[in-house]
Amino acid sequence: MAVEMLRFIAKYLPAILPFAFSLLSERIHAFIHRFTYKSVSAPKNVVVLGGSFAGAWLALRLAESLPTGYKVVLVEKNSHFNYVFNFPRYSVLQHREQRAFIPYDGLMKKAPKGVFERVQDVAVEVRDGEIELASGVCVPYEYLAVATGVRQSGPAKLLASEKSEACAELRTLQGKIQGAKRIAIVGGGPVGVEITADIKTFYPEKTVILIHSRSQLLSNFGKRLHEHVMGKMNDIGVEVLLGERPNLPQVENSEAAELVFKGGRVEHFDLVARDPLQGKEKIIPCTGQTPNSSIIENFLPTAISPKNGQILVKSTLQVHSGPKCGTAFENIFSLGDVAETGGPKMGSAAFVQSGIVEKNILALIHGKELSEYKPMSVEGILKLTLGKDNYVVYAQHEDGSDFLMPGKDSNVDLAVAKAWKTFGADFKDSDV
Structure with a gap:
């Protein structure tokens, strides 16, 4: 290090x-x-x-x-x-x-x-x-x-433009995650990796599956970062499926849905968004922009x-x-x-x-x-959280060399207090 x-x-x-x-x-x-x-x-x-x-x-x-x-x-x-x-x-x-x-x-x-x-x-x-x-x-x-x-798509971006409604969007997703037993996250970019690790470390009893269409997570970065993240996912008990591009259903109005994987294998998911506490399985898409x-x-x-x-x-x-x-x-x-x-x-x-x-x-x-x-x-330079206590900083230089520096951070709010200060706002008002 x-x-x-x-x-x-x-x-x-x-x-x-x-x-x-x-x-x-x-x-x-x-x-x-x-x-x-x-x-x-x-x-x-x-x-x-x-x-x-x-x-x-x-x-x-x-x-x-x-x-x-x-x-x-x-x-x-x-x-x-x-x-x-x-x-x-x-x-x-x-x-x-x-x-x-x-x-x-x-x-x-x-x-x-x-x-x-x-x-x-x-x-x-x-x-x-x-x-x-x-x-x-x-x-x-x-x-x-x-x-x-x-x-x-959420959670990378939200639909609401007013704070109260945007907070409600995040609370809805929190409720879905809290009520689910098996969670599939589609997309192995930074957002997909971070939310996967957060779910598994804040709710270790849940089964969490990360699905990515390519053979390498975080495909825009070097292989060493992929290998480090795969090791962390294994450590915390996340199942990672690479090279899979399942059909992603429109989950908003579906009570039941299924993902079809390569070879025709079908995984069934309960997508009752109206009552997430009853759901045994949820899908959280983290794909594309x-x-x-x-x-x-x-x-x-x-x-x-x-x-x-x-x-x-x-x-x-x-x-x-x-x-x-x-x-x-x-x-x-x-x-x-x-x-x-x-x-x-x-x-x-x-x-x-x-x-x-x-x-x-x-x-x-x-x-x-x-x-x-x-x-x-x-x-x-990328700083990627890998659960509630771990992160990794990764950089690739023009000459082909790269740098990977893991670390620990027990602040669950990450750097949000610094952002409030940058915007001239008082973090004491952040819970209002």
């Missing part, structure tokens, strides 16, 4: 140090900005669509740097910031789900007056120079950043990749219209999971990309040279 940590530091320190100095410089400029920005009656809008990690960080950075005459408008459908990292844990652990929903109110409490506006609404159409919202309101923009993320790129489909149809549905961007993260970076839309950017950036689909990558978009919007305002986003392997 110590040797692995030293290898990790030696490999990534050259990348981390300049980034740390850059963040320090940002904080200094943000402090100065509070006293130099002046509110005006009709500022030009820099609109950010989506208030998850990429969008929220970008909005915060812009609020700390936009010159007088501009303001940032964050359009987000959710009433609270969804700390999705804890959704798998709070799908299992009861009476803590409210802590995953952080008020946006504190995010800009140190920003100067007039620089920020948050609109709780859904953008339904992008046009040249304006956004139409579901409410019928049209918001003009000078610059636009699309950070609408991806659609996923779809980019939320349809918002620009009418306006910029050729800017959506036919391969994966992501928004095509240049290295500057400006949206472009097709093969070989055809027409670029100078004032429209995209970042985070919805964009085809070449970087990992991770929170750390979204943070780095938000810095690039902020710099480039400021560069366009001031007539300066644009910066390019160059993905770094450090952005893809």
Whole structure:
């Protein structure tokens, strides 16, 4: 473990140090900005669509740097910031789900007056120079950043936009898990692995089956991580079925369902969602994600990749219209999971990309040279929980080397308290 940590530091320190100095410089400029920005009656809008990690960080950075005459408008459908990292844990652990929903109110409490506006609404159409919202309101923009993320099934993402209803969704899943004797989880990515390990370690008496279509869990990462996770699953008593892609029924309205595996083997499941305490078996799908790129489909149809549905961007993260970076839309950017950036689909990558978009919007305002986003392997570092007490940190470097560092953490709330602090919210209010 110590040797692995030293290898990790030696490999990534050259990348981390300049980034740390850059963040320090940002904080200094943000402090100065509070006293130099002046509110005006009709500022030009820099609109950010989506208030998850990429969008929220970008909005915060812009609020700390936009010159007088501009303001940032964050359009987000959710009433609270969804700390999705804890959704798998709070799908299992009861009476803590409210802590995953952080008020946006504190995010800009140190920003100067007039620089920020948050609109709780859904953008339904992008046009040249304006956004139409579901409410019928049209918001003009000078610059636009699309950070609408991806659609996923629960527990990775929730349907509700209000905190109370989102908490109810998590409590429903908690009830299903609590009432089940045999639980099948379909999908061996990070969410599937985490919720599997949480269920088995918080409810060791249950039979938990993890089903994955490929021969390796966590298929986007190295084999060493797969082997480590398989060992942990074996230790805690989880059955793992690899290379299986069973038919997944529509579970919402089914009282009984079955999965058909290779060779025609059939497994029966009781899916009585209306009364989960009576269920002996439940299915929790943890499969796939779809980019939320349809918002620009009418306006910029050729800017959506036919391969994966992501928004095509240049290295500057400006949206472009097709093969070989055809027409670029100078004032429209995209970042985070919805964009085809070449970087990992991770929170750390979204943070780095938000810095690039902020710099480039400021560069366009001031007539300066644009910066390019160059993905770094450090952005893809994964911290994966493996039950209530264990985790593993995994990283892959460009040269093919990888790093695997297991650890222990008895804090069942993981890092949610730190997230509340980042958003300027008081964690003492987290149980309200």
